[in-house]
Amino acid sequence: MHIRTTTSPVDLTSVHDDVLRPSFPDDELADLPTLQAMLADGTLRLVVAQDEHGLRGAAIAEWFPATGVLLLAYLAIAPGARGGGVGSTLLDHAVDAWRTDLDPWLVVAEVEDPAQHTGSEEHGDPTARLRFYRRHGARVLPLPYTQPAMHAGGRRVPGLLLLALCASGDRLAGVAADGTWLVPTAPLRAFLEEYFTLSEGTAPTGPEWDAIVGALTADTIRA
Numbered sequence: 001m002h003i004r005t006t007t008s009p010v011d012l013t014s015v016h017d018d019v020l021r022p023s024f025p026d027d028e029l030a031d032l033p034t035l036q037a038m039l040a041d042g043t044l045r046l047v048v049a050q051d052e053h054g055l056r057g058a059a060i061a062e063w064f065p066a067t068g069v070l071l072l073a074y075l076a077i078a079p080g081a082r083g084g085g086v087g088s089t090l091l092d093h094a095v096d097a098w099r100t101d102l103d104p105w106l107v108v109a110e111v112e113d114p115a116q117h118t119g120s121e122e123h124g125d126p127t128a129r130l131r132f133y134r135r136h137g138a139r140v141l142p143l144p145y146t147q148p149a150m151h152a153g154g155r156r157v158p159g160l161l162l163l164a165l166c167a168s169g170d171r172l173a174g175v176a177a178d179g180t181w182l183v184p185t186a187p188l189r190a191f192l193e194e195y196f197t198l199s200e201g202t203a204p205t206g207p208e209w210d211a212i213v214g215a216l217t218a219d220t221i222r223a
Contacts, residue, residue, distance in 0.1 A: 038062065060075075070098055107165040158208060189213065
């Protein structure tokens with residue numbers, strides 16, 4: 001299997017059509033023109049896995065340079081290639097490459113909360129997905145998290161978890177004796193506000209946003 005970073009719009013189109021669309025509900029998936037525009041301006045980073053049979057999976061990140069946060073927007077394996085270790089290899093390779101290139105202080109990801117979402121054959125098992133990320137060191141950020149609307153006419157997706165995949169220790173507020181991270185809330189909130197605004201086209205409001213902000217009133221949160 002070959003894993004490579006790419007800036008090709010052709011690769012992105014193949015990933016969107018053959019990997020992302022079969023793997024994510026419509027409300028969790030950005031439309032292709034939006035992703036293409038982000039690829040062109042450098043805020044979208046794409047890593048693909050291929051073998052002799054073709055495209056096997058992809059990892060897509062959104063980079064927020066103003067706050068130094070990297071969002072793993074999508075990690076997906078092509079239908080028929082799941083369960084063979086492609087996801088683990090792809091995740092490790094992609095995160096290592098992005099940390100080297102961009103030096104984010106925090107890398108985050110969104111997953112469905114198994115307590116609020118049931119699995120399906122088409123879109124996978126939320127419990128298994130969370131277990132997968134925990135094996136890779138992910139920590140749940142204590143927020144009542146809702147994903148912003150991903151496209152015009154789309155809906156916010158409640159009942160998600162925001163995970164911290166990795167962080168630069170010298171840019172955390174501290175690390176407790178038990179290893180708990182003390183994550184500064186000011187840059188995290190700034191990232192979330194920018195993310196919601198870019199996704200939805202307007203500054204975030206509403207009860208879902210108020211709940212997120214309400215969990216970020218202290219200087220730090222523990223993860």
